[in-house]
Amino acid sequence: MTGLPDRLEVEDLQQNLGEIQAVLARLRPAEDGAAPAEHDPALLATVRARLDRLHPADIAVVLEALPLDERQIVWELVRAEREGEILLELSDAVRESLIARMEPRELVAAAGTLEADEIADLLPDFPEAVAQDVIRALPQEEREQLRAALSYEEGTVGAVMDFDQVTVREDVSLEAVTRYLRRLDQLPDHTDQLFVVDREQRLRGTLPLAQLIVADLELEVGQVMAAVSLQLHPEDAAEDAAQAFERYDLVSAPVVDHFGRLIGRLTVNAVVDYIRDMSSQAQLAESGLREEEDIFAPVWNSFRNRWAWLAVNLVTAFIASRVIGAFEGSIERLVALAALMPIVAGIGGNSGNQTTTMIVRALALGQIQREYWGRLLRKELSVATLNGVAWGTLLGAVAFALYGSVALGGVMALAMLLTLLLAAGMGVAIPYARARLGRDPAAGASVLITACTDSGGFFIFLGLATLFLL
Amino acid sequence: MTGLPDRLEVEDLQQNLGEIQAVLARLRPAEDGAAPAEHDPALLATVRARLDRLHPADIAVVLEALPLDERQIVWELVRAEREGEILLELSDAVRESLIARMEPRELVAAAGTLEADEIADLLPDFPEAVAQDVIRALPQEEREQLRAALSYEEGTVGAVMDFDQVTVREDVSLEAVTRYLRRLDQLPDHTDQLFVVDREQRLRGTLPLAQLIVADLELEVGQVMAAVSLQLHPEDAAEDAAQAFERYDLVSAPVVDHFGRLIGRLTVNAVVDYIRDMSSQAQLAESGLREEEDIFAPVWNSFRNRWAWLAVNLVTAFIASRVIGAFEGSIERLVALAALMPIVAGIGGNSGNQTTTMIVRALALGQIQREYWGRLLRKELSVATLNGVAWGTLLGAVAFALYGSVALGGVMALAMLLTLLLAAGMGVAIPYARARLGRDPAAGASVLITACTDSGGFFIFLGLATLFLL
Numbered sequence: 001m002t003g004l005p006d007r008l009e010v011e012d013l014q015q016n017l018g019e020i021q022a023v024l025a026r027l028r029p030a031e032d033g034a035a036p037a038e039h040d041p042a043l044l045a046t047v048r049a050r051l052d053r054l055h056p057a058d059i060a061v062v063l064e065a066l067p068l069d070e071r072q073i074v075w076e077l078v079r080a081e082r083e084g085e086i087l088l089e090l091s092d093a094v095r096e097s098l099i100a101r102m103e104p105r106e107l108v109a110a111a112g113t114l115e116a117d118e119i120a121d122l123l124p125d126f127p128e129a130v131a132q133d134v135i136r137a138l139p140q141e142e143r144e145q146l147r148a149a150l151s152y153e154e155g156t157v158g159a160v161m162d163f164d165q166v167t168v169r170e171d172v173s174l175e176a177v178t179r180y181l182r183r184l185d186q187l188p189d190h191t192d193q194l195f196v197v198d199r200e201q202r203l204r205g206t207l208p209l210a211q212l213i214v215a216d217l218e219l220e221v222g223q224v225m226a227a228v229s230l231q232l233h234p235e236d237a238a239e240d241a242a243q244a245f246e247r248y249d250l251v252s253a254p255v256v257d258h259f260g261r262l263i264g265r266l267t268v269n270a271v272v273d274y275i276r277d278m279s280s281q282a283q284l285a286e287s288g289l290r291e292e293e294d295i296f297a298p299v300w301n302s303f304r305n306r307w308a309w310l311a312v313n314l315v316t317a318f319i320a321s322r323v324i325g326a327f328e329g330s331i332e333r334l335v336a337l338a339a340l341m342p343i344v345a346g347i348g349g350n351s352g353n354q355t356t357t358m359i360v361r362a363l364a365l366g367q368i369q370r371e372y373w374g375r376l377l378r379k380e381l382s383v384a385t386l387n388g389v390a391w392g393t394l395l396g397a398v399a400f401a402l403y404g405s406v407a408l409g410g411v412m413a414l415a416m417l418l419t420l421l422l423a424a425g426m427g428v429a430i431p432y433a434r435a436r437l438g439r440d441p442a443a444g445a446s447v448l449i450t451a452c453t454d455s456g457g458f459f460i461f462l463g464l465a466t467l468f469l470l
Numbered sequence: 471m472t473g474l475p476d477r478l479e480v481e482d483l484q485q486n487l488g489e490i491q492a493v494l495a496r497l498r499p500a501e502d503g504a505a506p507a508e509h510d511p512a513l514l515a516t517v518r519a520r521l522d523r524l525h526p527a528d529i530a531v532v533l534e535a536l537p538l539d540e541r542q543i544v545w546e547l548v549r550a551e552r553e554g555e556i557l558l559e560l561s562d563a564v565r566e567s568l569i570a571r572m573e574p575r576e577l578v579a580a581a582g583t584l585e586a587d588e589i590a591d592l593l594p595d596f597p598e599a600v601a602q603d604v605i606r607a608l609p610q611e612e613r614e615q616l617r618a619a620l621s622y623e624e625g626t627v628g629a630v631m632d633f634d635q636v637t638v639r640e641d642v643s644l645e646a647v648t649r650y651l652r653r654l655d656q657l658p659d660h661t662d663q664l665f666v667v668d669r670e671q672r673l674r675g676t677l678p679l680a681q682l683i684v685a686d687l688e689l690e691v692g693q694v695m696a697a698v699s700l701q702l703h704p705e706d707a708a709e710d711a712a713q714a715f716e717r718y719d720l721v722s723a724p725v726v727d728h729f730g731r732l733i734g735r736l737t738v739n740a741v742v743d744y745i746r747d748m749s750s751q752a753q754l755a756e757s758g759l760r761e762e763e764d765i766f767a768p769v770w771n772s773f774r775n776r777w778a779w780l781a782v783n784l785v786t787a788f789i790a791s792r793v794i795g796a797f798e799g800s801i802e803r804l805v806a807l808a809a810l811m812p813i814v815a816g817i818g819g820n821s822g823n824q825t826t827t828m829i830v831r832a833l834a835l836g837q838i839q840r841e842y843w844g845r846l847l848r849k850e851l852s853v854a855t856l857n858g859v860a861w862g863t864l865l866g867a868v869a870f871a872l873y874g875s876v877a878l879g880g881v882m883a884l885a886m887l888l889t890l891l892l893a894a895g896m897g898v899a900i901p902y903a904r905a906r907l908g909r910d911p912a913a914g915a916s917v918l919i920t921a922c923t924d925s926g927g928f929f930i931f932l933g934l935a936t937l938f939l940l
Binding site (some may be wrong): 237292339391 | 476477479480483484487488491495512526527528531534537559574626648651652654656657659661662680682683684697699700701703706707710711712714715716717718719721725738739741742743745746749750752753754756757758759763765766769770772773776777779780783784787788790791792793794798801805806807808809810811812815816817820821823824826827828829831832835836837838839841842846849852853856857860861864865868870884894898918923924
């Protein structure tokens with residue numbers, strides 16, 4: 001029996017994982033680097049039996065948590081007919097590591113167990129020739145669905161919708177609908193409503209399952225159907241659709257083309273996956289990782305995932321370094337400047353990032369109307385002034401205490417204030433400019449703001465010092 | 471008619487918002503600072519009529535996007551019986567701004583329109599005396615539910631579950647169940663299954679609605695009910711439950727106490743809200759904002775939300791500054807060090823953050839078993855070595871090109887390598903130590919790692935320079 005076992009509790013997964021690992025540990029050679037021990041068939045059978053009882057998503061968690069060699073052992077124990085659904089649940093990096101070692105024949109078979117919208121998620125990772133074989137092996141209708149699914153850009157509703165909608169006609173009785181549903185082996189997951197369409201597949205309304213249960217079965221669909229509340233188009237932004245699911249607490253929503261014809265549906269589970277993916281991508285991007293990393297990936301893969309960000313930061317650090325270089329004469333004459341300058345630049349960067357994060361979030365939630373940008377900028381400059389006076393005074397006092405120079409303390413305080421004002425200004429201006437240019441205001445905001453505040457902070461502090469102290 | 475209008479599309483919300491703002495603009499005084507114009511009753515009626523047609527969640531979006539004075543005007547136009555559901559949809563900061571200006575009587579009335587689990591979300595923001603009035607006004611059963619909901623810690627299933635489960639007995643016919651459902655005015659949202667309980671409310675199984683539709687109505691519930699797949703306890707971590715909803719694509723799950731008695735249910739909409747909240751909190755925390763900010767909040771509120779992080783960073787920047795201060799003699803003799811040192815520290819910080827982010831994520835997904843920490847550390851040190859050799863060589867060459875000193879180039883290269891190794895080591899050690907101590911590995915990881923790499927990077931670079939160059 002595959003699927004969810006009886007009465008699963010949230011701790012059970014951790015336990016399953018632990019038990020599988022305990023078994024695998026017995027397969028492992030005693031010493032690192034030694035040849036792998038003979039694989040005991042009885043042990044392998046134990047692991048296989050355990051895997052058969054696990055949900056595909058749980059097998060995916062087990063695979064993600066295993067180093068490459070053990071992952072491969074477990075993967076070979078998985079039943080062929082389950083490989084497709086498990087691949088779907090894996091992160092990109094781990095999925096690639098498994099696909100790379102699968103035979104073309106296995107890949108085609110794995111895809112064969114999936115539906116068109118699911119195949120569309122896997123296909124980009126398949127070798128080109130295998131992908132063609134997969135497409136050829138599909139029946140006509142699914143092949144068209146697959147082509148459609150592949151044609152929508154990432155981040156659109158089309159890329160996350162499925163084709164599992166159940167449709168009924170307006171002029172049939174609820175009795176007939178019930179008979180029809182009984183003939184389907186089971187309803188697709190997340191079917192909370194049936195979609196009512198006319199002969200041209202144009203969406204006319206929806207029939208909530210709850211309605212079907214409580215209404216008189218003699219009635220016709222048209223008499224009890226509900227109006228369509230939210231309808232999506234495949235080219236709508238998935239993020240907008242996700243926000244609509246959140247706001248209206250939806251389980252499913254119809255997707256229609258520009259003639260109003262039903263072509264698919266979006267379900268809350270696809271929305272949940274989308275939200276998680278986006279939030280994890282945002283988190284990774286924030287720290288300069290290009291994509292999710294297989295923690296057991298070869299060193300070379302990790303290097304490739306990380307070098308680009310380090311290169312960008314190297315460039316901005318180099319520019320900041322040249323700003324300092326321009327003031328080497330001043331530093332030579334007053335070496336205290338070298339010790340104090342990173343404080344100014346650092347606090348400026350932190351403060352600018354606070355402003356930008358808040359604004360990027362508000363933009364994403366649609367909270368900033370055009371006419372309020374000026375008001376926002378004034379507010380951020382006021383907060384920066386408050387921060388600048390508070391921290392500037394403190395730091396000026398510290399500088400005076402350390403180096404005994406009132407003038408140095410004054411320069412420190414003034415530099416702090418000006419750098420915070422610069423940070424607030426850039427913190428508003430960068431997302432504003434990107435939003436106006438129609439770009440994603442979040443992308444790279446942190447690098448840009450830090451670049452401005454580093455170079456700017458060094459320039460302001462060293463410039464003021466050169467003017468007033470030397 | 472409240473609720474969703476017909477055939478809403480995702481662009482409609484933006485349009486609604488725009489139209490309401492256009493009307494509000496006519497209410498606004500022409501000049502900033504001038505006294506507010508007389509409010510035209512016809513205009514206000516237009517806004518009110520428009521608000522009445524909006525879903526509560528959309529009104530919340532409108533309110534979030536308005537400055538304080540206009541927000542108050544709109545809030546006063548909202549029908550009293552809708553205030554409760556709108557408050558639920560607002561962010562904490564905006565909700566507080568509205569509650570602060572509501573009469574106790576209004577607050578009690580607003581809470582009166584909500585269910586126990588919803589009241590539990592609002593009550594902490596109410597003045598203590600009002601909260602007591604709200605509790606007293608509830609019927610006995612709901613009062614107990616509210617007490618229960620308030621007793622669960624934030625971040626547990628108990629804090630996000632609701633009490634809207636529909637229960638049936640095993641020994642009744644599906645016919646009787648259908649009659650029972652027909653008597654309910656409507657099924658609670660997200661009812662994809664009924665819960666089958668015995669006389670002591672112990673959970674025996676579930677009856678999916680889809681099953682109820684296709685099964686023979688003569689049968690008894692016990693004959694067609696499904697086994698409970700996932701059952702939750704109120705003290706389970708909400709994050710674990712959310713991961714289970716994602717993995718198993720659930721719409722609802724029962725929550726039982728330790729005697730197996732059904733006490734509530736968790737629905738996918740609560741999970742979606744929870745995931746969004748957590749991801750937004752993580753994003754805010756990453757940039758040093760304590761909580762979501764009302765973008766139109768008074769300057770003082772913003773200052774309070776941000777100063778703590780700046781203070782922490784000030785302390786770490788100060789420590790780094792003292793490390794530099796210890797080498798002032800060296801900088802005085804070779805001022806190039808001042809210009810080059812921020813590059814080493816900066817790249818170290820970025821690289822350490824990459825490592826930590828990856829490990830924190832993998833920990834959250836349960837991908838790191840105890841026995842693999844050593845392997846992870848070795849891998850991160852290898853990646854750091856690769857990065858160190860690559861970027862160290864490049865930077866060494868740049869330093870040589872700028873300052874014409876082979877020795878300085880060599881020190882730069884070696885410092886880069888050692889700092890990246892330090893960053894990788896700390897990047898693994900910090901989340902490891904926090905996880906071992908049972909703390910949240912993510913909290914403050916970025917500050918800690920940056921503090922280590924800043925001070926460490928300056929120390930390594932200036933120390934090596936002092937040893938080899940002077």
